[in-house]
Amino acid sequence: MPGAIAEQEKTHRQSTEVLNHMGGQIVDYLNTIGQKAKAAAHELALLSAGERDRALLAMANALESTTEEILTANAKDLRAARESDMSPAMQDRLTLTDARIAGIAAALRECAALPDPLGRTLEGITRSNGLVIAKVSVPLGVVGIIFESRPNVAVDCAGLCIKSGNACILRGGKEAIHSNTALVAAMRASLASEGLDPNFIQLIEDTSRETATAMMKLNKYIDVLIPRGGAGLISAVVENATVPVIETGIGICHAYVDDTADLEVAASIVHNGKTSRPSVCNALECLLVHQSVAATFLPIIRERLSSHDVQLRGCEKTCGILGAGAVPATPEDYETEFLDYILAVRVVKDIGAAVEHIRVHSSGHSEVIVTQSLESANRFTREVDSAAVYVNASTRYTDGGEFGLGAEIGISTQKLHARGPMGLRELVSYKYVITGSGQVR
Amino acid sequence: MPGAIAEQEKTHRQSTEVLNHMGGQIVDYLNTIGQKAKAAAHELALLSAGERDRALLAMANALESTTEEILTANAKDLRAARESDMSPAMQDRLTLTDARIAGIAAALRECAALPDPLGRTLEGITRSNGLVIAKVSVPLGVVGIIFESRPNVAVDCAGLCIKSGNACILRGGKEAIHSNTALVAAMRASLASEGLDPNFIQLIEDTSRETATAMMKLNKYIDVLIPRGGAGLISAVVENATVPVIETGIGICHAYVDDTADLEVAASIVHNGKTSRPSVCNALECLLVHQSVAATFLPIIRERLSSHDVQLRGCEKTCGILGAGAVPATPEDYETEFLDYILAVRVVKDIGAAVEHIRVHSSGHSEVIVTQSLESANRFTREVDSAAVYVNASTRYTDGGEFGLGAEIGISTQKLHARGPMGLRELVSYKYVITGSGQVR
Numbered sequence: 109m110p111g112a113i114a115e116q117e118k119t120h121r122q123s124t125e126v127l128n129h130m131g132g133q134i135v136d137y138l139n140t141i142g143q144k145a146k147a148a149a150h151e152l153a154l155l156s157a158g159e160r161d162r163a164l165l166a167m168a169n170a171l172e173s174t175t176e177e178i179l180t181a182n183a184k185d186l187r188a189a190r191e192s193d194m195s196p197a198m199q200d201r202l203t204l205t206d207a208r209i210a211g212i213a214a215a216l217r218e219c220a221a222l223p224d225p226l227g228r229t230l231e232g233i234t235r236s237n238g239l240v241i242a243k244v245s246v247p248l249g250v251v252g253i254i255f256e257s258r259p260n261v262a263v264d265c266a267g268l269c270i271k272s273g274n275a276c277i278l279r280g281g282k283e284a285i286h287s288n289t290a291l292v293a294a295m296r297a298s299l300a301s302e303g304l305d306p307n308f309i310q311l312i313e314d315t316s317r318e319t320a321t322a323m324m325k326l327n328k329y330i331d332v333l334i335p336r337g338g339a340g341l342i343s344a345v346v347e348n349a350t351v352p353v354i355e356t357g358i359g360i361c362h363a364y365v366d367d368t369a370d371l372e373v374a375a376s377i378v379h380n381g382k383t384s385r386p387s388v389c390n391a392l393e394c395l396l397v398h399q400s401v402a403a404t405f406l407p408i409i410r411e412r413l414s415s416h417d418v419q420l421r422g423c424e425k426t427c428g429i430l431g432a433g434a435v436p437a438t439p440e441d442y443e444t445e446f447l448d449y450i451l452a453v454r455v456v457k458d459i460g461a462a463v464e465h466i467r468v469h470s471s472g473h474s475e476v477i478v479t480q481s482l483e484s485a486n487r488f489t490r491e492v493d494s495a496a497v498y499v500n501a502s503t504r505y506t507d508g509g510e511f512g513l514g515a516e517i518g519i520s521t522q523k524l525h526a527r528g529p530m531g532l533r534e535l536v537s538y539k540y541v542i543t544g545s546g547q548v549r
Numbered sequence: 550m551p552g553a554i555a556e557q558e559k560t561h562r563q564s565t566e567v568l569n570h571m572g573g574q575i576v577d578y579l580n581t582i583g584q585k586a587k588a589a590a591h592e593l594a595l596l597s598a599g600e601r602d603r604a605l606l607a608m609a610n611a612l613e614s615t616t617e618e619i620l621t622a623n624a625k626d627l628r629a630a631r632e633s634d635m636s637p638a639m640q641d642r643l644t645l646t647d648a649r650i651a652g653i654a655a656a657l658r659e660c661a662a663l664p665d666p667l668g669r670t671l672e673g674i675t676r677s678n679g680l681v682i683a684k685v686s687v688p689l690g691v692v693g694i695i696f697e698s699r700p701n702v703a704v705d706c707a708g709l710c711i712k713s714g715n716a717c718i719l720r721g722g723k724e725a726i727h728s729n730t731a732l733v734a735a736m737r738a739s740l741a742s743e744g745l746d747p748n749f750i751q752l753i754e755d756t757s758r759e760t761a762t763a764m765m766k767l768n769k770y771i772d773v774l775i776p777r778g779g780a781g782l783i784s785a786v787v788e789n790a791t792v793p794v795i796e797t798g799i800g801i802c803h804a805y806v807d808d809t810a811d812l813e814v815a816a817s818i819v820h821n822g823k824t825s826r827p828s829v830c831n832a833l834e835c836l837l838v839h840q841s842v843a844a845t846f847l848p849i850i851r852e853r854l855s856s857h858d859v860q861l862r863g864c865e866k867t868c869g870i871l872g873a874g875a876v877p878a879t880p881e882d883y884e885t886e887f888l889d890y891i892l893a894v895r896v897v898k899d900i901g902a903a904v905e906h907i908r909v910h911s912s913g914h915s916e917v918i919v920t921q922s923l924e925s926a927n928r929f930t931r932e933v934d935s936a937a938v939y940v941n942a943s944t945r946y947t948d949g950g951e952f953g954l955g956a957e958i959g960i961s962t963q964k965l966h967a968r969g970p971m972g973l974r975e976l977v978s979y980k981y982v983i984t985g986s987g988q989v990r
Contacts, residue, residue, distance in 0.1 A: 150908065154932065211697045233953050239942055241952055246934065248964050318819050327787060329963050346768060350788055373987040380989035388821045465589065489982045493687065501680055501985025510990070511682055511981065517825065523772050523978035524690050524793045525966040537964035540952065544942025546814040548821035549951070 129393040134314070134322045141277060141310050142329025145250045147273035148307035153247045155304075157224035163304055164220035164267055168213040170298035171263065171291065173536045181290035182259070189283060197387075201258045202284055212263045215515065222514040225532040226273050240543045245536045247273030249331035253517075254279045254320060254345060256337035259287040265336070266295060268517045272535035275308050277330065279323055282315040289313060290323050324349035332525075336518055339445065356518030356524060359389030359473035360445050361503045362401040364488065366479035367398040371405050373500060374478040375412050375512045378451075380502040381476070382414040387447050389519060390474050390496075390506040394442060394452040396462045405430055410434070418449045425455035442469050459484050463491045470494055472521045474503035495521060495528035555757040575755070575763045582718060582751050583770025586691045589748035590716035598665035604745055605661035605708055609654040611739035612732065614706065616650050617642045622731035623700070630724060638750075638828075643725055653704045656956065660708045663955040665972040667714050681984045686977045688714030690772035692959075695720045695761060695779035695786060701730040706777070707736055707750045709958045715978035716749050718771065720764055723756040730754060739904045765790035773966075776958055779885065795966060797959030800830030800914035801886050802944045805903040805929070807920035808839040812846050814941060816853045819892075821943040822917070824857040828888050830960060831915050831947040835883060835893040837903045843896045844870055851875070859890045866896035883910050900925050904932045911935055913962045915944035936962060936969035 152160075171178070182204040189199050231243040245509055251274045255261040262278050267277035280288040288311055295305035312319060316452045324333060324345060335345040345353055361380060365374045381392030406426060410433045413420070420426070421441045422434035434453065441452045442465075456462045459477075466475055476498035477488040485499045496506040506529065508516025513531030520526045526534035570749040576734040593601075613618070625646040630640050660795035672684040690716045703719050710717035729752055737747035753760060765774060765786060774794045776786040786794055804822060806815045822833030838846055847867060851874045854861070861867070862882045863875035875894065882893045884907075897903045900918075907916055918929040926940045937947040947970065949957025954972035961967045967975035 154935065235953060239946060239951075249934075282844075328633070346927055347791055349791070352793060352963065376987060376989055384990060485984070493594065493690075494980065495984060496981040499982075499984045501988040502990055504990040505680060505983065506981075508719055510676070510680075512676060522793065522811070524795075528981050536822070537968055539935065540937045540947075540969050541940075542937060542942055542946065543926070543940045546811070546817060547942040547946070548817050549825060549943055549945040 110309075113425060121536055133252050133363055134316075134319050137314065138265065138312075138319065138322050138326055139329070142250070142326050144307040145275045145277050145310060146437060148305045149247065149249045149273075151305050152270065152275055152308050153273050155273070157226070159304075160270055160273065163218040163270055163299060163302055163308070164216050166298040166302050167263075167267065167295045168216040168220075170294045170500065171209055171213045174290070174294040174369060175206060178209060178287065178290045178294065179204060179206070183389075184286040185259075185284055194283065198257060202287070204259060204287060208260070208528070215260075216267045219271050221516050222271065222532060225271070225536050228539055237547055239547055241537050242541045242543075244541055245288050245533075246539050248417050248535060249279065250329055251328070251535065252277045252323060252330040252333040252351065254323070254333065254335045254337070254341065256281045257283045259284045259291055261336055262288045262291050262311070263295065265334075265517055267513060268532060268535060270308055272532050274535060275310075276333075277306040277310050277312065277323070279312040279320055280315070285313065285315055287497055303487060321348050324351055324353075324412055327351050334518055334530075335367075337449060351410075352525075354518070354520050354530065355522045356474075356520055356530070357389045357508075358445055358471045358521055359388060359391065359503075360393050360443070360469060360471040361473050361517075362394045362396060362462075362466050362470060362475045363503070364396040364456075364459070364466070364475070364477045365390050365398060365401060365405055366459060366462075366477055366481060366484045367400045368481040368484065369398075369401065369478040370480060371401065371408060374405060375408050377478055377500070377502050378409055379412045379415075382413060382418055382451050383449070384502075384504055386449055388504075390444075390503050391447070392451065392503055393444065393446055394454070394469070396454050396456050396465055398459070398462075398514075399425070402426070406453070406455075407431055407433075410479075413451065416449050418451055420451055420453050422453040424457055426453045429455075444492045445471070452513070463488065466494070473519065474498065474506040476501065476503050493548075495519065559750070559980075564689055567688065574791045575757075575760050577765050578755065579753075579760065579767055580770070581693070582753065583746040585768050586716045586718050586751060587770050588978065589746045590688065590690045590714075592746050593711065593749050594600050594690075594714050596714070598667070600745075601665075601711055601714065602661040604711055604740060604743055605747070607739040607743050608704075608708065608711075608736045609657040609661075611735045612650055612654045612657070615731070616647060619646060619650060619728065619731045620647075622788045624722050625727040626725055628921055635724065639698060639724075643728070645700060645728060649701070653701050653943050656701075656705060657708045660712050660956050663712065663973060666712070667817075671979055674931060678988055679986060680988055683984075684896055684979050685982055686974075687980050689976060689978050691718060692976065693715045693718045693720070693767070693774040693792065694770040695776045695778070695782065696765070697722045697776065697782060698724045700725045700732055702731050702777055703729045703752070704736065704836065705956065706750060706775075706958055707733075708965050709956060709973060709976060713973050715772075715976060716751075718751050718753065718764070719922055720753040720761055721756070726756055735971055761872050762789050765792055768792050775959055775971075793966075794958070795961050795971065796963045797961055797971070798830045798914075799886055799912045799962055800832065800944075800947075800960075801834045801884070801910060801912040802831060803835045803837060803907050803916045804915070805834050805837040805900070805907070806839060806842060806846055806895075806919045807900060807918055807922060807925045808841045809922040809925065810846075810919040811921060812842065812849060813823040815846060816849050818917060818919055818941070818943050819850055819883075820856075822945055823854060823859055824890070825898070825943075828892055829945075830886075830945050833890070833892065834885065834887055835895070837895050837897050838867075839900070839903075840866070841900055843867070846897075847871055848874075852909055854892065857890050859892055861892055863893050864895040864896055867894045868959040870896075886912070900928060904929065906934070907933055913949040914960065915939065917942065917944050936960065939945070
């Protein structure tokens, strides 16, 4: 027996050594990337707006001139996707074409044309002791982005980061690794040919879960981590990261139809919210209807949503009114981001019950009240604590472009730093610059 | 042997059960506190500015009217402190007196008099489609504060949180548990007597490390965690927390004396930065001197700092110039927040070397250049990436009051959300309120 135990211990020791060795390798690999990113961020922060814009234009040109190589790399990813039986919708997200690459390049040029978010004096004050205090926008430093299969995310995020003076470390999914590698290689080459540090943009080519987890703890080198993807990715990042994280994108969005609502407006807003693009985070997932208009409104919306075969999952009252037009909802249905032609429905007693339902079940993304009552509108916007709270307009407007912020890197559903659409101005920090003439305290 | 192994396994299983049980108890305890805080935050967010201010005034009155009980509780902490040989400086920090309690109450009244940070329209725009989009300040929700021995922190933080509409969960050190309990009890009683939820303020009375660590992972209930204390506390929080953290307070602050500096101004700024209050985070820890003025300036500052017996720890050149007036610095001396009458000194080749030294060694708090050259001033403020960058003024001004922000909850040395002094306006988030007339996309 002692021999067996010793043997066991040896095996254990060996596997621990292998693990530590692997762990050590991952840490070394990421530290090298981190050091390069910090140095690049230092250089990037000192570039003028014109220099940063020229970098974006060079990147756009490079993507177009290497379209063939990018499509070849993308074909490898698509072949693997078909072999692994990826769903057609996911395969479509992964697919690049000439037109899509041209679109990605065009987005970089649009980003270059946006106003510079850096060097803005956000506030200024002269104190009575003569100190002049200015609060000036500066880059965050190094932004880490963990994203899933859509390869355009690599380019969009790199563009927004460089425009805002931030170096970026990208970590995309395994499914898109060849596409991401080709896109990043093209952008890095264009930076180098402009005499700039290619490490403004780095891709983590090791797509293992261990590397992603280690990246989430790279506090020394990464200033903020932005996960872009589904609920599983976001929660994995929130649970594991010690680097500051901005949570994005989970949208369990609600529409509440008040007793005073114009029901035609309500039907139009619910129809638009549910059917115009159900796979996005600002799509509607739950409809709350005041009990006094439920018997009138539910058949109207049932009819409108039949255009897209939307399944309604309703509470008891809803099913009572709609009969075969709805199926009974489970408690989970009120906690689910369907991203599909499915809508949870609940009849509520009054606006207070609607606000309470939202408080308990919402992900804090976007909610709308449809009402003609000023009192209800004011109460809803005051009491509902979500990133975007609407009165009589579709939740589908929660978007950087629609808000006039320009391109967005994500939609934050947390309260720290940035909330709602995050554009260039949300990718910066600030510093205080204080000018005196020898003042001491 | 099999019996021994089984026995071992049983013991292991039992101890695991005990641990899980303890862990489960801690989690239940914190979840209960978290649920109460969330409910309180919801009520608090809907109070008017006048109601919140009245709460602060009631808290101030309650502290004064229960001074006797508070001092009795404080005496228990002080007795334990003496028995455990706490340093006199630490005992002083822990000590409450009539005058100190009156001062703490006065700070609450001053906080009540500050402008309301909530409900401000930060920006507004009307889009061409008629949507009116307003960005409005709202509370963060629940703020967790982990702090060390000074009991006034409990009251100061509770006041700032309530003023900004946030419920708070306080976790103070074991050394001050009786004082903190008495202070929080007085404040909670005053809230209840105003008809408000006492859970606006909660104290975690279990001061075990396990409970603190579990608190750092209470993402479901705590929106932001602010550690207030020394470097050990801050790094423990950053390493363990999954709740968003705002790092505060580590200040390795630098003064750089340029070749064009007015040396009288330089001596005054360095003397003030080092000696006016060495225990605070905005005190100077490192002096960098341009080589061309080192031989003149170092003897001047050596003489000025002798008033407080400041020890200079210098590089080779410094020691060459000052002889017995300095001791050789170790590499660690350039990475240390001394919080004492000690100053690291280094002669540098030029402003570029000074900026580089700061980039590598600074904690990102406050730095100053003393110069008469506009070019040097501009270069320093542009290239040095710290929360506060000074030209010709003491770093000791980095303070919410001195910056015109009112009372502060801490000084952030990170870039996300808030940087530099964090006052009431840094304790809020925002939401977008969008008003339409039926717009759909």
